[in-house]
Amino acid sequence: MNINKNEFLFLPLGGVGRIGMNVSLYHYQGKWIMIDLGIGFADETMPGIELLIADVDFIAQRRKDLLGIIITHAHEDHCGAVPYLWEELQCPIYTTKFTVNFLKEKLKEFRLEGMVPVEEVDINGNINLGPFAIEFINITHSIPEAHSILISTDVGSTLHTGDWKFDPKPVVGLTSNINRLKEIGTKGDLLAAICDSTNILSKHDPESEGEIYNNIYNIIKRSKKLVAVSLFASNVARIETISQAARALGRKVVLLGRSLWRIVKVAQDSGYLTDSAQFLEAKDAADLPKEKLLLICTGCQGEPMAATSRLANKSHQAFKMQQGDTMIFSSKIIPGNETRAHNMLNAFIEMGVEVITEKTEHIHASGHPVRAELREMYSLTKPKMSIPVHGEYIHTHAHAKFAKECGVEKSVMIAPGDIINLENGEKVDSIDVDYFGIDGMLLRHPEGSVIKTRRRMKDAGAIVVTAVVNKRNKLLAKPKIFAPGVFEALEDASIIQRIIKTVESAFSLQSTKKIKDKIESSIFSILKEYLLKRPIIEVQIEQV
Known part of the structure; x- marks a missing residue:
């Protein structure tokens, strides 16, 4: 491997070429840090597998030089692989209070509580790890305490944006620390921005979480029977928006899904959702009139065992959706999940349930930047180079072109395993990287005999x-x-x-x-x- 120990390098193990599974490495003076350790969604090529994790063997072999893992925020595609892979890496994890609490709850499920050193960092705080000076810069997203990470070395700095948007009304948490981003640009020495590409193809104007409250309120108001809302469990801001609208209309809020209860506990332990209505379990709402209830459900991507799928196939023990009920899908469908998500939508429509999606009404605000926000980010921070990540190649390619339109001197298209010199944008080498499917507590390679046999059985x-x-x-x-x-x-x-x-x-x-x-x-x-x-x-x- 062609690496000079004094080079400032970027190496993505995931999060490029696909949505999710974000894992990034940075190198300087022979030492490494990792930013995020997330999971991804599997597709139909991995029968029986729902989640994917990156192959971290490269850095596991060098773990004596791995100084720490920095987690940008508490979404599963950025931290969900920690319980599966930490034993291979065995280094400290650094993040802010909300994500610390989220990780601790997750680690309990894997009997790793107290074994994994998770260190709390202040919002907009700083830490030093060997030759790296790390600064957390608060940024708005659909979950509290998302942070961009400024990585500074003797040879220059790089901004790893994580997931972000500029939202003046985020509902939960602080607005983006734009003043600090502007200071970085004024200094004029930012080598690169490793930047979110998810919404680069969107033609929409920037969306604020605070603007969708009225729409959700009006949908609930006009609904005469049971109302259910399917969303990502980790979208704390959306949980707050929905629960406040339900409370204003006299409906009790029922949470369906273990991950929802976990995120609500984490939020409340971290000082969020403290003014929300009391949340009920399914058993507590069994005898209440259905027109006085609102269900918040996991499984907006059609996950077979989640609450929304069980409502769609009429297998939920506590609730049965009927003609005249309302199902609100307050999320986007992640690429690769379209078929099973649409099958679920069709099942509700066949029941006579009114189905509302972000395609029909404004009930979802993305947590990722559209072009106007990307243009503002580049204008604020003035990086010499853009390295688009967090997207399929169609996204990163469009982002690379757009960054040049925004005045960024150089844009670099990369693939997982590419090793990029952050001082000049040149690829110095490339390593083979792979991924594994999570099969219960086992890991399956996509070309292993188990998955190959499942594919063949599925087809023939x-x-x-x-x-x-x-x-x-x-x-x-x-x-x-x-x-x-x-x-x-x-x-x-x-x-x-x-x-x-x-x-x-x-x-x-x-x-x-x-x-x-x-x-x-x-x-x-x-x-x-x-x-x-x-x-x-x-x-x-x-x-x-």
């Missing part, structure tokens, strides 16, 4: 042959054929019988391996007549 099913033989490989009973996802037991019985006969004929051979090979090839020959796919074939020979 499987055929399992079970045969019982004696020590001379003579059949003791008729072979059994199970073909889930391939054949119907009754409609395709004649084909299954053909397979059984060809299986029986294979036992004229002596070698178990030859028998298995013959069975597999014979079954594939039969399948060619009926199918265009190749199912998994598993041959089990039990000797007694």
Whole structure:
């Protein structure tokens, strides 16, 4: 690897080329710091997997030189991988009070409470880690205490924006520290801005969280029956907006989803949501009139086990949505989640539920910057270079072009694993980086045998042959054929019988391996007549 220990370098392990899974490394004088350690959403190429984490093997091998992990804010795509990966890294974590409390609650679930050193930093505070001077700069987002991080070294400074927007009415938390951003620009020595690209394609004007209250209030007011709102559990500002509107209209607020209760506890422990209405559990609201309730639900991206999906498929134990009820989706759909989210919307519409989304009414304000805000950020901070992150390539490419329109001298398009010299924007090297799917408490590689087998089963099913033989490989009973996802037991019985006969004929051979090979090839020959796919074939020979 071509690295000079005295170079100030940027190395993304995630958060580029896809939305989410944000993990960034900075290097100087042989030492490293990490900014964020987040999860991402899996797509249909990872059957049975909902969440992804970055491969951190590169820095795990150098953890003696890893001085700390700085977390910009408490969204899962920026800190959700901490419980899964901290043991590989084993370094201190630095962040502000709200995110400290959030991480501690998460770590409890993984029995890591007290084991992970999470150090609290003041809002707009400073810390020093070896050759790095780290400054937290408060920025508005859809969660309290989001921070951009100014990383200063002997050779210059870089601004890692994290997720941000300029919102004059954020509902919860402080407004952005624009004065400090302006001071950075006035100084004129900012080498680079590593900047959020999520909304670069948006043509909208900047949106404020404070402006959507009236719309949500009016929707609830005109609704005569049960009202439910689906959102990201971590959107504390939206929880406050909805609960205040519900309270003004005499509705009790019920929280459905463990992650909602966790974030509310964290918010209240951190001094937020203290003036909100009392939140009820489902069991506390069972006997109350439905027209006097408002449900706040997890699962706006169609997550199968979340509350919104259970309401959509009528499997929620406490509540059943009915004709005339109202379901408000107060979020955007993350790219990759469109199919399952739309399936959920369609299920509610089929029930006769009125479905309202951000496409039909102004009920969602993004937490990310549109072009006008990006232009203001570049005008304030005046970086010599822009490195767009937090987006798919279509976003980062558009952002790179836009940054030049804003007067930034140089824009650098990067991929995960690229090592960029922050003094001149040159790529000095590149490493292979990967990711893993979270499968319960196990990690699965996308090209590992488990995921490859799931993909094949999902597309073509499987055929399992079970045969019982004696020590001379003579059949003791008729072979059994199970073909889930391939054949119907009754409609395709004649084909299954053909397979059984060809299986029986294979036992004229002596070698178990030859028998298995013959069975597999014979079954594939039969399948060619009926199918265009190749199912998994598993041959089990039990000797007694």
